[in-house]
Amino acid sequence: MSKNVFLKIGIVVSWGLLLTACGSGLVIQNVDFSQPIETVMEADSQANVEDMRNGLVFNLSSVLDSEGINANDFAGTSVHMIRNHEGFYFLTAPGFQNVYVFSVGESEMKKENKIRVNGDRIANPAFNQRNPLVQLVDGSRTFNLTKDGIRN
């Protein structure tokens, strides 16, 4: 009895999802958003950065506040950013303690995760695309990252 009920419910949900999908429009699956080379941008005194190649412009003030860094002190610092295959942006900079993971929304980048790097603050960061991972290199240190954190 209960099995039939769950089976019916499943069929109804499936049809519902199918109908929902048909109603929301075209979806492209299995998209690889991985950016082969990180983007390195230089922050100005207002913590604005710009990716000249991709036309990406945003302000890091909230991130700097999160790191406890003054925007004026941060001016001229290189900001490193790379996008993994899932489409999440990984962002960090010299002096940061964390790597920030952002998802893309409508005119916004939303923090999905804040990955803390143990030990000293990041001094000379660099992202390498190592699908499905993102590699963070900081001097002699390397870290394999996913949107969820550091993978050993």
Place this chain on the structure above:
Amino acid sequence: MYYKTLFITTFVFSLFIGLSNIQVVAQSDFQTVRSYQVEYNAILEAVQALEISDEAQAIIQRINRFETDYGDQADLINRFIHPETFQDRLNALRRLASAANRNLQTIEERGTEINTLNRRVSDLSDQLGLSNQRADSLRQALQEMTRDRNANAAMVRNLRNELQKRDEFILNLVDSLFIAYDNIDIISIGDGNQRDFTLSASPDNVIGHISSVVESNINFLDTNTRLSSVDYLQLQSNLVDFKSVWTKLGPRLADVYETSAERAPRLREVDVKIEAWEERLSQSLWRSLGAAFSSRNIGLGNFNSSSTFYQALNNYIDDAMVIAEEEGGSEETLLAYNTFADVWHNDVKLNWQSSLVDGRLLSLENIATIDRKLVNWNLAAQPTGFNWLIIVGLLGLAVLVLAVLLLSRGKSASA
């Protein structure tokens, strides 16, 4: 052996440590790409700034190292430099470097050729300088030669003038010495009968001219047969002078104006003509002299030369003296003497003597001998008579008176 083993061990250990570090120290892809980009741009700029082919070779080697260093990262780099590729850029760099190398080699070859041409131009300039110097030397030598030539030409002109003067002098001398009878003032021939002697000596025919003069004189003798003895004597004197001058100057004139082959024949030709001239004149002269004496009833013996002429004169006088001495002086002997003495003194000595002497028919000694003989002949020819005895008596009386006077003076002095 020990050191070799130690070296190999150290090398392997170092290699292991190095590889371990490479594995430990990860590199930023961004940094790798940026390094690649920096090196690529540097190589590109270096290729574009190439100036010598040796640098091009170094660039090509640098490109090879570039390929080695970044070849493993080609996929990463390809994504970054899309739509270009690592290999495309590499090929492009190599093409640029090779082209630049070829261009530089071409330029260097051209440069070498230009240097060669410049050296050639320099050499040619040096040669031109040397040629100019040589031309200057030759020009100077030419000027000197021109000056020398002008000087030589002036010298030649002077020599030619001198030779001309010498010729004129000699020819005038010849004309004055080898005189033709036509130009002599002959007593028996009036001025109207004389003709202008047109022959004159020329440098081309000096000996021929003299020969012509001789020939002309022979013709003169043949043409004028009624000359006086004086005329013949004058002609004889001329002949003697002519022959004397010819003997002295003829060979020298022939040396100057005749070729060696013509010299002897021409001299002989003149000699033969002079001999003929002498013979013709001698015949006429002796015949004329004989006629001059015979016209005064003086019968000289036959003579046809100066010696026989002199001998004839002596014989005539000697014969007359013999007659006078044997037969004693008489009116006849005195007349004979006077006749001969008149001819001798008034004709021969007065009119002929110089010509006889000049013509070498008689010498002054010959004439003096004849004069002495005439004195003796005169004494012998005087007629002997009363007057002669009176003179002897008066002379004896005078001697006697003189002796008395001398004796009387001797006594007075002793007393």
